[in-house]
Amino acid sequence: MTALPTEKIDAVVVGSGAAGSHFAARLAQVGKRVAILEAGPAWENKDLVSSMLWARRLKGAVAPVLETGKDTVGYGFNSGHGVGGSSMHQYGVWPRLHTNDFRVKTLYGRSRDWPIGYADLQPYYDRVQEECGIAGNQRMESSQPPGAPYPMPPVPVSAQGRIVGHGFEAVGMKVSPLPLAVTTRAFRGRPPCMWDGWCDAGCPIGALANAQTIHLPQARAAGATLHPETEVVRILTDKSGKRATGVEAITKDGERVKVMADVVVLAAFTVQNPRLLFASATPQHPDGLANSSGMLGRFITTHGAAPIFGLHEKETTPGFGALGGQLLNQEHYDDKNAHAEQGAFGSYQWMIAHAVKPNGLLGIAPSRPDLRGKALSDFMQRATRHIITMTGVVEDEALAENRVTLSSRKDALGVPLATVAHTSSKEPVALWDTAVAEGLKVFKAAGASEAWHTPRAPMHIMGGTVMGKSPGDSVTNSYGQAHDLPNLFIAGAGLFPTSGGVNPTFTLHALAARSTEYLVKNWNSAIG
Amino acid sequence: MPAHPRAHPTRRALLKAGGVGLLTFTLGGSVVTLSPAEAQAAGVPLGALTQEEADTLAALGERLVPGSREAGVVPFVDSQLAASPADCMLMIQYLGVDPPFTPFYREGLAALDGAAEARHKLPFAKLKDAPAEALIDALAEGKVEGWAGPPPSFFYFVVRNDACDVTYGTVKGFEALGVPYAAHIMPPSEWGEPS
Numbered sequence: 078m079t080a081l082p083t084e085k086i087d088a089v090v091v092g093s094g095a096a097g098s099h100f101a102a103r104l105a106q107v108g109k110r111v112a113i114l115e116a117g118p119a120w121e122n123k124d125l126v127s128s129m130l131w132a133r134r135l136k137g138a139v140a141p142v143l144e145t146g147k148d149t150v151g152y153g154f155n156s157g158h159g160v161g162g163s164s165m166h167q168y169g170v171w172p173r174l175h176t177n178d179f180r181v182k183t184l185y186g187r188s189r190d191w192p193i194g195y196a197d198l199q200p201y202y203d204r205v206q207e208e209c210g211i212a213g214n215q216r217m218e219s220s221q222p223p224g225a226p227y228p229m230p231p232v233p234v235s236a237q238g239r240i241v242g243h244g245f246e247a248v249g250m251k252v253s254p255l256p257l258a259v260t261t262r263a264f265r266g267r268p269p270c271m272w273d274g275w276c277d278a279g280c281p282i283g284a285l286a287n288a289q290t291i292h293l294p295q296a297r298a299a300g301a302t303l304h305p306e307t308e309v310v311r312i313l314t315d316k317s318g319k320r321a322t323g324v325e326a327i328t329k330d331g332e333r334v335k336v337m338a339d340v341v342v343l344a345a346f347t348v349q350n351p352r353l354l355f356a357s358a359t360p361q362h363p364d365g366l367a368n369s370s371g372m373l374g375r376f377i378t379t380h381g382a383a384p385i386f387g388l389h390e391k392e393t394t395p396g397f398g399a400l401g402g403q404l405l406n407q408e409h410y411d412d413k414n415a416h417a418e419q420g421a422f423g424s425y426q427w428m429i430a431h432a433v434k435p436n437g438l439l440g441i442a443p444s445r446p447d448l449r450g451k452a453l454s455d456f457m458q459r460a461t462r463h464i465i466t467m468t469g470v471v472e473d474e475a476l477a478e479n480r481v482t483l484s485s486r487k488d489a490l491g492v493p494l495a496t497v498a499h500t501s502s503k504e505p506v507a508l509w510d511t512a513v514a515e516g517l518k519v520f521k522a523a524g525a526s527e528a529w530h531t532p533r534a535p536m537h538i539m540g541g542t543v544m545g546k547s548p549g550d551s552v553t554n555s556y557g558q559a560h561d562l563p564n565l566f567i568a569g570a571g572l573f574p575t576s577g578g579v580n581p582t583f584t585l586h587a588l589a590a591r592s593t594e595y596l597v598k599n600w601n602s603a604i605g
Numbered sequence: 606m607p608a609h610p611r612a613h614p615t616r617r618a619l620l621k622a623g624g625v626g627l628l629t630f631t632l633g634g635s636v637v638t639l640s641p642a643e644a645q646a647a648g649v650p651l652g653a654l655t656q657e658e659a660d661t662l663a664a665l666g667e668r669l670v671p672g673s674r675e676a677g678v679v680p681f682v683d684s685q686l687a688a689s690p691a692d693c694m695l696m697i698q699y700l701g702v703d704p705p706f707t708p709f710y711r712e713g714l715a716a717l718d719g720a721a722e723a724r725h726k727l728p729f730a731k732l733k734d735a736p737a738e739a740l741i742d743a744l745a746e747g748k749v750e751g752w753a754g755p756p757p758s759f760f761y762f763v764v765r766n767d768a769c770d771v772t773y774g775t776v777k778g779f780e781a782l783g784v785p786y787a788a789h790i791m792p793p794s795e796w797g798e799p800s
Contacts, residue, residue, distance in 0.1 A: 122790075123790060125789070125790055126788075126790045126791075126792050126793075127786070127787075127788035127789045127790050127791065127792065128774065128788075128792045129770070129774050130694045130770055130774055131694065131792065133693075133694050133695075133696070133698055133699065134692065134694065136698075136699050137691075137698055137699055139691070141703055141704060143703075144701055149701060151699070151701070152701075153698060153699030153700065153701060154699040154700075158691075271787075271789070273787040273788070273789065274787075275787075275788070275789055278789075278790075280789075281789050281790055282789060396784050396785065396787070397787070434774070435769070435773035435774060435778065435779065435782055435784065436766070436769045436770050436773045436774035436778075437696075437770075437774065438696060438699075438766075440769075440774075442670075442765075442766070442769040442773055443762075443766055443769070446745075446761075446762055446765065447745070449668065449669045449670070449741065449745075449765065450668060450669070450671060450738075451671065453669070453670060453671075454670075454671050454672075457773060457782055458782065458783075461782045461783070461784045462783075
């Protein structure tokens with residue numbers, strides 16, 4: 078195991094997931110001395126056993142997260158555990174946010190605005206997709222905002238995709254290839270995907286653009302050091318309280334160490350970032366670091382997943398393909414009031430024709446929890462050949478009261494646990510209801526002999542350290558730079574002021590590309 | 606002396622150190638490695654549950670998912686509960702239940718037996734088909750009179766998923782369903798324990 082730096086370095090990165098590894102790669106590649114501290118264990122490719130059971134070890138947190146509210150965010154399922162973070166079990170569905178997603182407050186008087194627009198982020202989306210590789214067909218996406226063509230051809234469409242695609246056409250809706258950060262051909266030294274549908278267990282061949290495939294190797298090749306099982310418990314500041322000086326961490330041997338750096342990058346996932354900032358309070362920052370606005374921890378959002386299932390007389394080979402799906406529909410995405418008559422607000426998309434395994438939370442058996450005994454056995458025999466699937470990704474509303482706070486309970490290292498409170502407003506629930514009704518109609522039109530859905534479930538966690546123009550009502554500027562401490566950068570989906578109705582990983586990478594470019598150019602002013 | 610020594614090596618670390626691929630059990634004074642099905646057949650001692658709890662779990666699992674008793678639902682659940690929560694492969698680890706998870710199962714199984722005793726003066730495992738199925742109906746609907754455990758329909762959901770995992774989520778389970786397993790990294794044991 079690489080020894081932790083004992084002298085001050087240029088940047089210490091807390092968390093080795095998508096955002097942290099992206100920061101580490103970009104900074105190390107311009108010659109900065111970088112150390113990545115990861116609370117969880119190291120995973121090697123051989124650990125990524127193809128099994129929905131083994132896959133569960135890639136999720137969860139070292140310390141438990143407490144959840145309250147009517148619509149909890151599903152921290153255990155949505156988070157990552159160990160090197161690579163939640164990127165290790167992402168499904169690689171990488172659509173872009175749309176133009177209207179950045180101006181929700183201005184356009185609709187709800188939720189929040191982003192401090193930047195789509196045009197600000199477009200060059201970084203283009204750059205990231207060239208680096209990480211996205212398969213798709215831009216011209217077929219009727220509503221996607223402008224951008225460079227995808228560097229790889231689309232994911233193959235199986236019988237399952239064709240059947241559901243016909244269902245959409247039958248109700249007058251269009252589908253396009255799902256933009257997937259998965260190789261459909263050899264790409265930058267990575268082999269093409271084998272389409273065996275084990276994305277949830279990590280991708281040991283490097284077909285899916287996870288941290289361990291893209292940015293961690295780049296970071297390490299450029300000299301960054303990676304320190305697993307090293308849990309950061311506090312961000313350190315100087316006497317003035319205006320600068321971060323490094324972090325305090327506990328090693329796996331139980332040793333308490335300090336890693337001092339000119340820049341601290343906090344990339345420990347949406348919930349843990351505010352937890353650490355709250356737990357690092359000082360006399361100058363009595364309510365937590367970077368919290369002079371009182372906004373720290375607030376505006377937690379999660380997508381409402383709308384899983385639709387059906388059985389079709391034709392064989393659908395549902396075990397194969399990409400877990401994220403094959404096709405996309407964003408029919409009503411650009412009008413967040415499209416379903417206002419139903420009391421709904423927001424945008425949603427359909428990810429169509431998932432690879433689906435017999436077991437696992439998103440698997441075939443749990444899709445019909447009412448079945449047991451012989452009825453379940455019979456269903457499993459049929460459904461493993463004939464099931465069709467898709468999932469709606471439904472926008473949440475950003476609400477100040479949905480927030481991370483510190484619990485009075487502490488973990489084994491003495492750090493207070495995070496409590497996440499989340500209760501949806503009526504409009505995202507109504508939008509979910511609308512999406513489910515549409516999904517069932519599509520499946521019937523596709524010829525499903527029966528179609529059903531499972532309950533609304535949380536998918537992705539965003540917010541908590543939201544970016545904004547004003548230091549008075551946000552935690553960071555548009556670069557993730559803390560308003561209160563210019564050498565503290567926050568990275569990841571926690572920066573998102575609103576959730577949009579698309580998967581967050583592509584956008585958090587685009588933000589990381591923009592932030593690191595800014596940081597490298599403005600290094601001296603950032604470190605003061 | 607370290608300031609915060611980590612409690613104990615994780616099961617994963619032990620498995621790595623020993624270079625073994627299966628669950629480890631102590632049998633006849635020596636440590637052996639077995640799959641859940643083998644452990645079930647060998648009558649391996651329990652690590653977290655009592656024999657009464659194991660009997661109830663096996664009976665409930667078999668009624669929910671036929672074949673789960675033989676597939677080893679008891680050694681699967683019991684061995685996972687006996688391990689460090691950080692290494693737990695049960696679905697409960699990401700369903701928002703605070704670890705450790707043994708009390709959840711213990712209280713749920715006791716409540717099920719309590720309900721069976723209240724209705725028929727028998728533990729759940731001894732119930733005949735009709736009363737057992739009627740009690741499971743009530744469990745799934747969350748309407749069990751006098752229930753004193755975790756939310757009954759959630760308990761049903763969790764145990765049903767455990768039984769599905771060990772019955773359908775293994776190489777043998779895929780084979781029985783006629784579904785190709787098509788692994789990148791083949792599970793070195795029936796249910797995916799890493800080597």
